[in-house]
Amino acid sequence: MPKVTNDEILAKLKEKYPDAVVDVPELIDFTVAVKSEALFDVGVFLRDECGLDYIADLTAVDRPERFEVVYHLYSIIDETTAPFVLKVYLEDKENPVLASVTPLWQGANFQECEVYDLMGIHFEGHPDLKRILLWEGFPGHPLRKDFEDRTFSFKELEPTRPTDPDKV
Amino acid sequence: MLKTESITLNLGPQHPSTHGVFRIKVELDGEAVRDLEPVMGYLHRGIEKISEDRTYVQVVPLTDRLDYICAMTNNQAYAMAVEKMAGIKVPERAEYIRVIMAEFTRIINHLLAVGFLWNELGAYFTPLLYCYRERERILDLFEKTCGSRLTCNYIRPGGVSLDLPEGFIPEAKKLTSHLKTFTDELNTMLTKNEIFISRTVDVGILPADLAINSSITGPMLRASGVPYDIRKVDNYSIYDRFDFDVPTCDHGDVWDRYYQHILEIYQSIRILEQALDTIPDGKVMGRRASRSLRRPPKDEAYGRIESPKGELGFYVVGDGSKNPYRLRIRPPSMINLSALKEMCEGQKIQDLIVILGSVNIVLGEVDR
Amino acid sequence: MEFLKDLFVNIGLWFSGWLTGFMPAWGVEVVTGFLGAIILVFIGLFAVLILTWGERKVIGRMQDRIGPNRWGPYGLFQPIADGIKMLTKEDIIPTGADRWVHLVAPILVIIPAVLIYAVIPFGDGLRGADLNIGILYIVALSTIGTISILMAGWSSNNKYSLLGAFRAVAQLITYEIPLVLSIITVVLLTGSMSMVEIVENQTVPYMVSMPLVFLVFMVAASAELYRAPFDMIEADSELIAGYFTEYSGMKFVMFFMAEYINLLAMSGVIVTLFMGGWRFFGLEEILPFLNPFIFFAKCAFVIFLFWWTRATFPRIRIDHMLGMAWKALVPIALVNLLLVGLVDKLVEGTLLTSGVLLIVNIIEMVILLAILDKVGGKTRAKTMERVAAQQG
Numbered sequence: 001m002p003k004v005t006n007d008e009i010l011a012k013l014k015e016k017y018p019d020a021v022v023d024v025p026e027l028i029d030f031t032v033a034v035k036s037e038a039l040f041d042v043g044v045f046l047r048d049e050c051g052l053d054y055i056a057d058l059t060a061v062d063r064p065e066r067f068e069v070v071y072h073l074y075s076i077i078d079e080t081t082a083p084f085v086l087k088v089y090l091e092d093k094e095n096p097v098l099a100s101v102t103p104l105w106q107g108a109n110f111q112e113c114e115v116y117d118l119m120g121i122h123f124e125g126h127p128d129l130k131r132i133l134l135w136e137g138f139p140g141h142p143l144r145k146d147f148e149d150r151t152f153s154f155k156e157l158e159p160t161r162p163t164d165p166d167k168v
Numbered sequence: 169m170l171k172t173e174s175i176t177l178n179l180g181p182q183h184p185s186t187h188g189v190f191r192i193k194v195e196l197d198g199e200a201v202r203d204l205e206p207v208m209g210y211l212h213r214g215i216e217k218i219s220e221d222r223t224y225v226q227v228v229p230l231t232d233r234l235d236y237i238c239a240m241t242n243n244q245a246y247a248m249a250v251e252k253m254a255g256i257k258v259p260e261r262a263e264y265i266r267v268i269m270a271e272f273t274r275i276i277n278h279l280l281a282v283g284f285l286w287n288e289l290g291a292y293f294t295p296l297l298y299c300y301r302e303r304e305r306i307l308d309l310f311e312k313t314c315g316s317r318l319t320c321n322y323i324r325p326g327g328v329s330l331d332l333p334e335g336f337i338p339e340a341k342k343l344t345s346h347l348k349t350f351t352d353e354l355n356t357m358l359t360k361n362e363i364f365i366s367r368t369v370d371v372g373i374l375p376a377d378l379a380i381n382s383s384i385t386g387p388m389l390r391a392s393g394v395p396y397d398i399r400k401v402d403n404y405s406i407y408d409r410f411d412f413d414v415p416t417c418d419h420g421d422v423w424d425r426y427y428q429h430i431l432e433i434y435q436s437i438r439i440l441e442q443a444l445d446t447i448p449d450g451k452v453m454g455r456r457a458s459r460s461l462r463r464p465p466k467d468e469a470y471g472r473i474e475s476p477k478g479e480l481g482f483y484v485v486g487d488g489s490k491n492p493y494r495l496r497i498r499p500p501s502m503i504n505l506s507a508l509k510e511m512c513e514g515q516k517i518q519d520l521i522v523i524l525g526s527v528n529i530v531l532g533e534v535d536r
Numbered sequence: 537m538e539f540l541k542d543l544f545v546n547i548g549l550w551f552s553g554w555l556t557g558f559m560p561a562w563g564v565e566v567v568t569g570f571l572g573a574i575i576l577v578f579i580g581l582f583a584v585l586i587l588t589w590g591e592r593k594v595i596g597r598m599q600d601r602i603g604p605n606r607w608g609p610y611g612l613f614q615p616i617a618d619g620i621k622m623l624t625k626e627d628i629i630p631t632g633a634d635r636w637v638h639l640v641a642p643i644l645v646i647i648p649a650v651l652i653y654a655v656i657p658f659g660d661g662l663r664g665a666d667l668n669i670g671i672l673y674i675v676a677l678s679t680i681g682t683i684s685i686l687m688a689g690w691s692s693n694n695k696y697s698l699l700g701a702f703r704a705v706a707q708l709i710t711y712e713i714p715l716v717l718s719i720i721t722v723v724l725l726t727g728s729m730s731m732v733e734i735v736e737n738q739t740v741p742y743m744v745s746m747p748l749v750f751l752v753f754m755v756a757a758s759a760e761l762y763r764a765p766f767d768m769i770e771a772d773s774e775l776i777a778g779y780f781t782e783y784s785g786m787k788f789v790m791f792f793m794a795e796y797i798n799l800l801a802m803s804g805v806i807v808t809l810f811m812g813g814w815r816f817f818g819l820e821e822i823l824p825f826l827n828p829f830i831f832f833a834k835c836a837f838v839i840f841l842f843w844w845t846r847a848t849f850p851r852i853r854i855d856h857m858l859g860m861a862w863k864a865l866v867p868i869a870l871v872n873l874l875l876v877g878l879v880d881k882l883v884e885g886t887l888l889t890s891g892v893l894l895i896v897n898i899i900e901m902v903i904l905l906a907i908l909d910k911v912g913g914k915t916r917a918k919t920m921e922r923v924a925a926q927q928g
Contacts, residue, residue: 028469057470057496059496070483081402106381107382110503110506111503118217133212134209143216177696199699199855287773289773290850290851291851292595292847294595294848360920361849364850366852366853369922516854518774518854
């Protein structure tokens with residue numbers, strides 16, 4: 001596959017999904033923000049047709065007005081140097097939900113769990129979404145900016161026991 | 169009708185072979201692994217959250233505590249991400265020092281990876297202790313340079329904190345040639361051992377497409393036959409000036425992952441020889457570095473390096489203040505575990521330990 | 537000078553003679569038997585002290601470190617310090633454990649280990665009892681140890697222990713067969729099961745005349761002892777400590793001691809069966825009091841071999857281990873038995889038999905290796921090719 005530049009990918013993306021691209025912010029890394037509903041389709045398109053076969057990093061940023069879920073995509077086959085940064089703005093801060101990309105890139109599995117754990121964003125379609133670093137029953141999601149910075153009592157930090165004793 | 173029940177075994181969090189506090193929930197059918205689920209988070213210290221309250225330079229010591237046997241490369245990855253975001257230039261001598269330190273760190277990591285793999289095979293510490301002996305020599309050099317052996321806190325945004333001490337270069341050259349002899353020795357003694365081959369060949373095979381899809385990087389990916397090395401791809405720092413190869417193996421089993429480490433030690437030694445020969449004089453810290461970090465731009469950048477374990481990335485989001493607004497660490501150890509289940513299914517429990525050893529995780533980085 | 541010649545035997549004779557002065561004959565029997573038993577048990581216990589120290593020291597040297605060196609000259613008192621530490625540790629019985637079985641297992645493991653010493657001849661006339669089925673007695677005892685391991689693994693209510701116990705049983709069943717088959721070879725050649733007679737028959741040590749049988753026996757013995765590379769039942773990197781994971785304090789020490797008592801006992805058996813016991817090129821005739829020293833020096837050599845393998849070999853995998861026993865060791869031992877029987881029948885004269893046996897063994901070794909290479913070596917050859925290609 002010939003090496004495609006990020007600009008070309010954007011052009012192809014705009015052609016294929018004209019409504020999907022919301023924003024192309026001016027940042028150091030080449031960034032494209034897409035609609036949350038279109039994320040999965042865009043993911044399929046980027047992986048299969050643009051050769052971005054490698055999801056290096058998946059994370060989220062808690063902005064005052066919205067959540068930003070950030071995907072850093074590279075191509076291992078094409079050996080791309082600059083990341084293709086895919087962003088999704090989640091305006092609904094109360095109940096952020098997004099489609100999971102784990103079916104596309106298995107490498108997103110743990111990272112989505114981590115975002116769910118620390119940022120509280122639900123990924124629909126994830127095979128096993130669970131709190132990965134903290135335990136079940138931890139109050140709140142620590143990486144959110146409104147996370148209460150205080151000492152917790154032991155009672156609050158008590159893990160919730162799984163209901164089925166045979167499971168553990 | 170005879171029916172066998174499966175056992176659920178909790179391997180860890182306190183177990184000699186999980187490299188720390190890592191737990192694997194294994195579903196066993198006799199000796200064979202039927203299903204497994206990695207459970208992590210026992211060492212979670214919230215480094216990403218703590219970083220939000222610290223200035224850019226204050227984060228550097230925290231990165232030492234990620235992958236605590238490769239502190240130098242962690243420093244370098246963070247420094248490079250911050251430099252990319254704030255547009256800081258690094259003096260040439262500092263780049264050379266970084267490369268030297270990073271390659272020494274890579275040798276440390278690979279030696280320990282080989283040693284611990286053998287330990288998990290049951291060689292009762294012998295190869296490991298020999299690897300440790302060589303690691304001590306490298307750590308002595310680190311101590312000489314920055315005063316610390318493990319948590320170096322040496323590579324900072326803008327350069328490195330101190331210049332090399334007197335007599336470092338000849339000593340490092342001597343050590344490099346010694347390391348080459350030692351690696352030869354290691355290779356002769358270990359690689360063709362009969363029991364080792366029977367234990368590792370065709371065990372825990374990781375196909376290349378699965379490796380790419382699971383975002384696996386570093387020696388593990390290259391052992392599966394994908395010649396992807398960020399040092400070559402990105403040509404970051406000054407790696408384009410050195411002549412080195414990206415070795416690969418092609419089966420992706422445990423033996424390949426072991427041998428990949430040996431091959432990469434040789435390449436690191438090659439880089440070290442060239443870097444130690446051509447290191448220029450000059451400053452080691454950019455003049456405007458600290459000033460630009462006091463008021464960095466409102467921007468975000470993802471910087472990555474080829475750490476010994478794989479792609480170590482730092483995603484820095486600045487909001488114009490002196491603290492990072494958000495710092496995300498992309499840990500290679502954790503993401504390399506993504507395909508653990510696929511590699512282990514149907515193998516014996518003894519193989520599970522060996523496969524985990526060949527993934528070579530450090531829990532400080534997995535849990536952050 | 538005559539007295540010195542056979543020091544230990546004469547001390548014994550003198551002692552029983554002294555006792556007869558004021559005791560009835562049955563009293564002498566009881567007292568000497570009792571004292572002999574105590575001495576034999578103490579040989580085992582003393583072996584634990586020396587062997588733990590020695591193993592740590594030797595493996596330490598092999599691993600480029602010093603080993604214990606703090607307590608006493610060359611760290612010689614380290615085992616005593618360890619013992620005191622172990623004695624003061626808390627004795628834990630895990631929740632849900634089968635209490636009585638858990639308590640009995642460590643006692644049961646140490647008894648057969650000590651009992652083996654009864655029939656091992658340490659020198660000419662220096663032995664607990666000259667049973668005419670001595671070697672059968674040893675084989676029977678070594679099986680009891682495994683029952684106690686199974687008890688320990690089952691009763692601990694711990695999955696690692698259970699897995700270790702499973703492995704122990706599989707290993708025992710598998711390796712008992714080549715072990716016994718190579719013992720039978722020796723018995724066939726000697727015509728006796730008595731340990732003393734086996735030693736007395738070895739003008740040429742069987743290790744020299746039958747190297748293949750010796751090899752099979754060594755491998756089977758190290759599996760029988762659960763030593764590296766067959767230490768799966770306590771594989772520290774997988775099963776933490778295997779069957780004694782849940783044992784602490786003195787009960788742990790019992791398992792630990794049993795391991796080392798067994799080690800010396802088994803190496804004693806190897807020395808007796810294959811290395812000519814207390815005999816050393818006629819030296820035992822000139823200076824009989826050296827007999828036990830020759831014996832223990834040979835034991836030390838065998839034990840050193842075990843330590844050496846422990847420090848240098850990775851652990852073998854369980855299916856490979858079982859496969860090796862059934863596919864390689866048992867056929868080899870059977871062929872050996874056949875050939876040794878034939879040679880013994882056809883050739884007359886001790887030295888001539890030994891020579892013919894050696895030649896037959898070497899030819900057999902070459903042929904067997906070729907066959908094994910042909911049968912089982914296809915995947916191995918492929919692997920080796922790949923390894924070589926990668927290295928080149």
